Amino acid sequence: MPIDKFTTLESTYVPLPVENVDTDQIIPARFLKATSRDGFGENLFRDWRYTSDGKENPDFVLNQSEYSGEILVGGKNFGSGSSREHAAWAIHDYGFKVVVSSFFADIFQNNALNNGVLPVMVSPEFLSNIFDAVQENKEQKIVVDLENQSISLNGKSESFDINPYKKNCLLNGFDDIDFLLARKEKIEAFEANN
Amino acid sequence: MEPKTLFDKVWDAHVVEKIEGGPSVFYIDKHLIHEVTSPQAFSGLEARGMKVFRPENTIATPDHNIPTENQHLTIKDELSRKQVETLTANCEKNNITLYGLNHPYNGIVHVVGPELGHTQPGMTLVCGDSHTSTHGAFGAVAFGIGTSEVEMVLATQCILQPKPKKMRITIDGELQKGVTAKDLTLYVIAQLGTGGATGYFVEYAGSAVSSLSMEGRMTVCNMSIEMGARGGMIAPDQTTFDYVEGREFAPKGEDWTKALAKWKELKTDEGAKFDKEYVYKASDIEPMLTYGTNPGMGIGISGSIPTAKDVDPTELPTFKKSLDYMGFGLGDKLLGKKVDYVFVGSCTNGRIEDLRMLAVAVKGKKKADSVTAWIVPGSKQVEKQAIEEGLVEILEEAGFKMRQPGCSACLAMNDDKIPAGKYSVSTSNRNFEGRQGPGARTMLASPLTAAAAAITGVVSDPRELF
Numbered sequence: 001m002p003i004d005k006f007t008t009l010e011s012t013y014v015p016l017p018v019e020n021v022d023t024d025q026i027i028p029a030r031f032l033k034a035t036s037r038d039g040f041g042e043n044l045f046r047d048w049r050y051t052s053d054g055k056e057n058p059d060f061v062l063n064q065s066e067y068s069g070e071i072l073v074g075g076k077n078f079g080s081g082s083s084r085e086h087a088a089w090a091i092h093d094y095g096f097k098v099v100v101s102s103f104f105a106d107i108f109q110n111n112a113l114n115n116g117v118l119p120v121m122v123s124p125e126f127l128s129n130i131f132d133a134v135q136e137n138k139e140q141k142i143v144v145d146l147e148n149q150s151i152s153l154n155g156k157s158e159s160f161d162i163n164p165y166k167k168n169c170l171l172n173g174f175d176d177i178d179f180l181l182a183r184k185e186k187i188e189a190f191e192a193n194n
Numbered sequence: 195m196e197p198k199t200l201f202d203k204v205w206d207a208h209v210v211e212k213i214e215g216g217p218s219v220f221y222i223d224k225h226l227i228h229e230v231t232s233p234q235a236f237s238g239l240e241a242r243g244m245k246v247f248r249p250e251n252t253i254a255t256p257d258h259n260i261p262t263e264n265q266h267l268t269i270k271d272e273l274s275r276k277q278v279e280t281l282t283a284n285c286e287k288n289n290i291t292l293y294g295l296n297h298p299y300n301g302i303v304h305v306v307g308p309e310l311g312h313t314q315p316g317m318t319l320v321c322g323d324s325h326t327s328t329h330g331a332f333g334a335v336a337f338g339i340g341t342s343e344v345e346m347v348l349a350t351q352c353i354l355q356p357k358p359k360k361m362r363i364t365i366d367g368e369l370q371k372g373v374t375a376k377d378l379t380l381y382v383i384a385q386l387g388t389g390g391a392t393g394y395f396v397e398y399a400g401s402a403v404s405s406l407s408m409e410g411r412m413t414v415c416n417m418s419i420e421m422g423a424r425g426g427m428i429a430p431d432q433t434t435f436d437y438v439e440g441r442e443f444a445p446k447g448e449d450w451t452k453a454l455a456k457w458k459e460l461k462t463d464e465g466a467k468f469d470k471e472y473v474y475k476a477s478d479i480e481p482m483l484t485y486g487t488n489p490g491m492g493i494g495i496s497g498s499i500p501t502a503k504d505v506d507p508t509e510l511p512t513f514k515k516s517l518d519y520m521g522f523g524l525g526d527k528l529l530g531k532k533v534d535y536v537f538v539g540s541c542t543n544g545r546i547e548d549l550r551m552l553a554v555a556v557k558g559k560k561k562a563d564s565v566t567a568w569i570v571p572g573s574k575q576v577e578k579q580a581i582e583e584g585l586v587e588i589l590e591e592a593g594f595k596m597r598q599p600g601c602s603a604c605l606a607m608n609d610d611k612i613p614a615g616k617y618s619v620s621t622s623n624r625n626f627e628g629r630q631g632p633g634a635r636t637m638l639a640s641p642l643t644a645a646a647a648a649i650t651g652v653v654s655d656p657r658e659l660f
Binding site for chain 1: 211271354
């Protein structure tokens with residue numbers, strides 16, 4: 001599946017200052033029964049977003065209209081737990097293009113990148129500035145520039161790491177399968193030698 | 195020649211091509227699939243007009259979504275049934291071996307692979323499930339992948355992977371009586387935290403690890419992901435070879451001799467470098483239990499939940515939120531807390547040895563009436579063996595009923611859900627909020643600690659009971 005191209009994004013953001021947000025919170029297992037990739041956004045953070053009788057939980061940030069935007073900002077160790085790519089699909093389907101945290105779980109990071117969602121890892125100080133700034137001004141924006149690998153808030157910037165290969169994929173909307181398919185001969189040669 | 199770690203040896207032998215400044219094209223020997231994370235990969239392949247590249251290297255079994263009662267009937271839940279049927283159709287279309295529901299080899303993917311001899315030392319093995327790290331117990335490089343990566347493996351038998359860093363965790367000495375492989379792994383995770391091994395591939399070493407059975411080693415490697423590690427592995431030795439030999443899909447005759455000679459080379463060379471090392475003493479480990487909502491929140495069963503001064507102030511709000519969810523307070527003792535449900539099963543503790551441990555513990559005793567116990571074997575083979583060994587009879591006499599194999603209450607995708615607010619002592623791998631059902635409160639533990647809770651109806655120390 002070709003992914004969306006990503007270059008720069010300037011957007012308001014949704015703060016979720018909770019550590020260790022695991023993939024069971026992002027999308028609970030009982031919503032993994034689909035056979036397509038679509039529609040998972042509806043159940044993003046299901047059990048935090050809705051009460052047990054199905055009503056919107058007014059205390060949860062996705063139900064607070066003053067917070068919006070294409071950037072989700074989470075606490076340390078975002079995306080731990082299960083390998084379910086449905087977590088990345090749900091975040092993408094809801095409309096987020098970037099997730100910011102001070103630390104990401106491995107598999108989630110891969111899954112996000114494979115779906116055109118950019119995980120941006122910032123320092124703990126920068127993260128706490130992001131959380132503070134939005135309390136003062138709900139219209140606060142973040143600028144994420146992939147080409148220059150920088151994230152800015154209120155004139156302060158920080159650079160972030162991304163594998164050069166993955167960066168190129170995102171900038172151009174390439175996916176890994178095309179890359180691998182172009183190497184079929186090498187793969188067959190490897191098989192013949194092993 | 196520079197000394198290499200076990201991980202280096204297996205990893206390096208599977209690199210097809212190293213991409214400058216990028217990941218490697220990494221060859222996969224064995225690909226396991228199940229009904230939940232594969233359908234979108236097959237449809238992706240179809241959209242490209244492609245078929246599976248090496249169908250003989252993929253094995254399928256439905257496990258996550260299946261009922262654990264009345265498996266001979268049509269699956270009632272429409273969406274679950276559709277997922278299982280889609281897996282069957284995809285396997286038929288692509289010539290993939292399927293151990294479908296009611297097949298004698300059906301079961302949890304990470305129980306089935308090893309018990310049939312599909313999992314072998316020195317292999318690379320992936321599955322769209324984070325507990326694929328289980329297979330590392332055989333000295334394989336095994337890890338969980340996302341669905342896009344499942345599609346890559348189906349299309350090319352390869353994925354693109356940067357090489358993780360290397361960590362060694364050594365546990366020396368002897369485990370105390372009543373302390374199991376599960377306690378060992380919960381102890382390590384409590385030390386490192388849920389993100390403590392993120393970015394690393396772990397090798398477990400030391401006398402406490404090498405004296406574990408294969409089942410115990412699988413339990414330890416299984417939980418590697420719970421501290422963020424890409425995977426965990428243990429060097430193969432005589433215990434490994436004895437386990438693999440004679441299994442249906444293990445090499446036979448001359449092939450066995452050849453394979454064995456290769457497998458004996460699979461160990462970390464003297465002087466090989468790790469990016470990080472941790473050393474623990476087995477004698478420090480007591481039966482472990484989790485009190486919070488991630489597997490790193492574990493303590494020895496006689497201990498108390500940390501108080502505010504023991505917690506990093508920036509993490510205190512999340513910590514308190516977690517205790518609120520569990521209905522526990524700062525500084526609480528766990529011993530004596532009420533238990534409503536006991537779950538013994540999952541890819542962590544659903545093997546024959548786990549059922550034996552449970553049966554020996556509860557023999558001649560009675561389950562507390564207040565406890566609902568779900569005993570779920572990891573596979574049809576485990577179920578069969580448990581019947582043949584008389585374990586089921588012992589369990590039934592003690593008031594336990596064995597259900598049919600599957601992932602069951604570990605992730606509660608089927609009907610096996612712990613009700614909101616109820617306490618469960620579970621041998622599974624995750625205590626996340628809602629993991630065992632919306633509002634369910636999970637305490638992770640070993641089969642022995644689960645047995646103790648089932649007998650007494652409260653959190654109890656298995657060392658005092660059995």
